[in-house]
Amino acid sequence: MKKSPVMAVMILLLTFSYSNGEADEAIRVAAIFSKTGKAALSNAMALNGIRFAIEELNQQGGVLGRNIKLIEFDNKSSALGSKIAAQKAVEAAVIVVFGASWSSHSLAMAPVFQKAGIPMISPVSTNPALTLVGDYIFRICYTDPFQGRILAKFAIQHLKAKTAGVLINANRKYSEGLAEYFVQSYSQLGGRVLFEENYLEKTADFTPIINKIKALQPEVLFHPGHTKVSAYFLKQARINGIKTTFIGGDAWNDSMYKIVGSIIEGSYYSTHWHEDGTGVKNRLFVEKYRRKSRKYDPGSPLGEDCVYLFADAVRRAKSLEPSRIRDAIAATNNFQGVTGNIRFDDNGDPIKSAVILKFENGTSVYVKTIEP
Numbered sequence: 001m002k003k004s005p006v007m008a009v010m011i012l013l014l015t016f017s018y019s020n021g022e023a024d025e026a027i028r029v030a031a032i033f034s035k036t037g038k039a040a041l042s043n044a045m046a047l048n049g050i051r052f053a054i055e056e057l058n059q060q061g062g063v064l065g066r067n068i069k070l071i072e073f074d075n076k077s078s079a080l081g082s083k084i085a086a087q088k089a090v091e092a093a094v095i096v097v098f099g100a101s102w103s104s105h106s107l108a109m110a111p112v113f114q115k116a117g118i119p120m121i122s123p124v125s126t127n128p129a130l131t132l133v134g135d136y137i138f139r140i141c142y143t144d145p146f147q148g149r150i151l152a153k154f155a156i157q158h159l160k161a162k163t164a165g166v167l168i169n170a171n172r173k174y175s176e177g178l179a180e181y182f183v184q185s186y187s188q189l190g191g192r193v194l195f196e197e198n199y200l201e202k203t204a205d206f207t208p209i210i211n212k213i214k215a216l217q218p219e220v221l222f223h224p225g226h227t228k229v230s231a232y233f234l235k236q237a238r239i240n241g242i243k244t245t246f247i248g249g250d251a252w253n254d255s256m257y258k259i260v261g262s263i264i265e266g267s268y269y270s271t272h273w274h275e276d277g278t279g280v281k282n283r284l285f286v287e288k289y290r291r292k293s294r295k296y297d298p299g300s301p302l303g304e305d306c307v308y309l310f311a312d313a314v315r316r317a318k319s320l321e322p323s324r325i326r327d328a329i330a331a332t333n334n335f336q337g338v339t340g341n342i343r344f345d346d347n348g349d350p351i352k353s354a355v356i357l358k359f360e361n362g363t364s365v366y367v368k369t370i371e372p
Contacts, residue, residue, distance in 0.1 A: 026067045027320060029071070029310070030071045030099075031071070032082060032109060046123045046302060048303065050303040064314060079107070089118075101123065105125075111133055113137065114134035117136060119137075124299055125141070128144055135348065138330075147354060156191050164186055164219065165195050168196060169224075172226070174226075175225055178224035178249050179222065195216060213237065221246050224248060235260040235263050245267070249270055250271045267358070282301075285338040304337075308337065355369050
């Protein structure tokens, strides 16, 4: 049937209106974190960092002339909940996913997004197996192998400790992995590991381990445990006269003061960021959060770096096609984030710095930044 000139004009106008509407439509992205359950408190700051960054980015005009719409999914603090949330995010037709926080949650999500061809960027999941799931999976934080190496380097070079003991939570892969990498690196650097001792998650009495420390007297003791059990161990050790310098991983934080008080002071731990660290981006981040009276912890700048790295990749790709965004993320080189300058290795792991802190005067004090 031959179209009339009037009909042709109407079709042209409708086509223009549809295309223009598509151009104005917000970019759909997802965040998957624990908003309920036992992991909710530890996940909160990373999620807030993502929210704040997207809010700020939209105020600046968004990306490619379009605002970003954040769709949040609660993984309910479980691996199963994380997988279900990932499937919902795919159905929501998002082009990137930020999250999760806990490695066990991210590991449950990653195969879903790899299969769907949607880039996933975790702010704080350190398990090395995560990015091995596939080439659409990335992280902003350093990995456990890197963390173990820098802590061994710190013990040898900064603390001048020639002997070490290692205390391992046998119920946590996080603890086992960090211990393995520390022992390997410490030995390679010339240190001597006097013992490796396991304990169970619900251990309340550390007397046998404390007696072993007294007998062997290591100069440092590496304890890659989580906050509560680590705090109780440190308290028991100090009460029993142990003078050894204690070192922990990124699961340690200021909440340990609330659990056992100032007895933890003098101990060191690694983390991803500190407000007193170096760099212009770091200073600007702290200033804007304080200006807006927003709370933050290391998860907050890691969350922000996720968002701005994604935006940078979209601009370089000049596309909202997930596969092209993935390629741009993988090609990232010298991205200047709040938590350091970032480039990625072949697995999607960032090559970046780490920070060493010390419990001192009721808080965590910045000691130094260790470059890769």
